Amino acid sequence: MTRLSTRFAARVMGLLFLGGVMSAQHVSAQVPVDGCVTCHAGLTQSELSSPVSAFRTDVHSERGFRCVDCHGGDPTTQDKARAKDPARGYRGKPRGAQIVTTCARCHSDAGLMRTFAPAQRVDQAAEYATSAHGIRLATGDQNVATCASCHHAHGIRRVKDARAPVFPTNVAALCASCHSDPQHMKGYTSSGGASIPTSQRDDYEKSVHFTALTRQNDLSAPTCNDCHGNHGAAPPGVDAVSNVCGTCHAVFAAKFATSAHSQIFDRACVECHSNHAVLTTSDEMIGTSKDTLCWTCHEAADDAGFVGAGRMRTSIESLKTALAANSDLIARARNAGMEVSDEELALAEVRTKLTQARTEIHTFDPAAVDQVVNEGLKALTAVELAGNQALADLQYRRRGLFISLVAILLVVVGLFLKIRELNLRRQ
């Protein structure tokens, strides 16, 4: 028994040992020792060791890229001098324009990119060269953003990764890391010579776009790069503003393009809606009172713009008032149990009309607004008729019920008297 146990244990140990050796051989065959990692991982200076840990989760690391692919040198040796010998291709830490060149070696190579990310664009470097950052970099400004400024150097994540600094919800903070820093932005001016403000992030965070993106998790809502471009980042030119806004707000842009204001407004949409702090719109923006936007330019009562603004506001308000009254009417009928689903559908269509009327304001043509409003009012007339009819029907039913109950009560009393009479007769 003892001999058998010993023999069995020896066999097990033998198998385990053999398995261990084989698996070790397998690993060494698959992953060759990387001298860069071996040395840098053990360094005490954080700036020299942290790239090793950051690169472990880097998208390039996942695809088999190693330090040598960007930095050059000889990773097969652990001798520092040999490893970092320029004769062995060592390029060191890229800086400024070198960063763009380093990234572009692969990312501008359509053939190479096709083997890793076939759908990815390969014109980032060309776009970057046209950006405000790229243009300044070309003049020797080393403070401007390059690829690594936004994507990081070693812990690069995919754009779709919510942890990536370039993920939509993180972009504003990323851009603000430079653009909200007065010290960093000191000395930079716009093409007109004015200093570049540092309040964009604060303004943006007040906007409907920021709310939609971060509060309502609508990743299609715009952040900095959606209006300024990402690799080709630059402020949109004055002429381009309506085009930029129009990429999402196409109908508004088309209406605005037909308006007289398209020739007058220097900053197109921004004139009324601002640029970074695009606030929730309201009907109070138009009209003739001093707190409206129209009044800013059209303050004289005999001004055609003043008259038109007043007419558009009145028109919109008339539809809103009628819509609210009829919504209340139909709600009362529905709460009383009447069938008014057709009228509710009509109310939904009128709400769409109200939205359309607000869209028509961008033509700045009161007649166009009136036309849509009148269509809505016409539909509401039918709704009002049906709603009142429903309430009248309800009253009719209740009167009918009362009469029926009286008749039933008479029969019940008659039956009761008959039953009593029968009882008396039986007794």
Place this chain on the structure above:
Amino acid sequence: MARIIDWVDDRLNLSDVRHFIAEKGVPIHTQKIWYYLGGMTLFLFLVQVASGILLLLYYRPSADEAYESVQFIVTQVEFGWLIRNIHSWSANLLILAVFAHLFSVFFLKAYRKPRELTWITGVLLLFVMLGFGFSGYLLPWNELAFFATKVGTGIAGAVPIIGGPLMRFLRGGDDVTGATLSRFYALHIAILPAITTLLVAAHLLFVQRQGMSVPIPIAQRLKRGERLRQMPFFPDYILRDVLLWYVAVALLAALAAFYPWELGRKADAFAPVPPGIRPEWYFLAMFHTLKLLPSHILGIEGEVVGVVGFGLAAVALLLVPFLDQRAAREEPSPLFTALGIGGLVYFVVLTIIGHLAS
């Protein structure tokens, strides 16, 4: 009138019928009020038949037209709203009356020998009425009914072994579609009415043949030779029945006028499930029980355990006359009274909790 009766009598010899009517009596005792529930149930069922036939004149049983046809009935058809509301309210009152009738018979032990078959046909009628309620709920093809039917038929899928085929049979496919509506329509207006006709006929025949049951203590007194006063069925008892039916009609009319049955939105299979999906009140206790059960009980899915439990309870309910041997010997059976109270409390409490929870 007398001449017409004589004319019919000459040809059909109605003397037996007249004799039966003249002789038929209803026992008078302190519990006789419960006898009216049977007549009330029958009356509400006849209201359902009459209002259902009127609805059939306009209802169109297809997924494309069902909702619109009900909408047409309640908005365009003269008194269509009244017919539809009475049909909906009467359905609920009918099931309430069936439950009340069942519990009253249970507590009076009226199921005991020799009325076992009357009890069995009555319990089967309860199941059929629940089938009417379940199938009729879907017919307006509105959002709530659509999703509630999806949940309800899904529960049928939890029945062991035959669950999958049963669910597909009920739905007419893998999901609730227009095919389900066609099936439920056929079930509601043809299959269940046919079964009901047979069961009601048998139930009434048994009642007429055996007369009214009396509670066990009164039966014991009768055995000892005491006499029990009888009320003539015609016209004394039937007049009281008719009086109560008039009250029911008044109640139905008031409910129809003040609490019209909402039609809701048309069913849309692609719409998100609306909040507040729940079955009709009479399924709520079972539905909520299934919700309260843990996901697994002794390694078996909780829903399966629940469905099997309800199935066994239904079988036990059918077999009550054979299980309650003390009642069969005309002896008090407190155990079954306690079980009945437990069942009633469970049904009421779970229904209220289910209602509040949703």
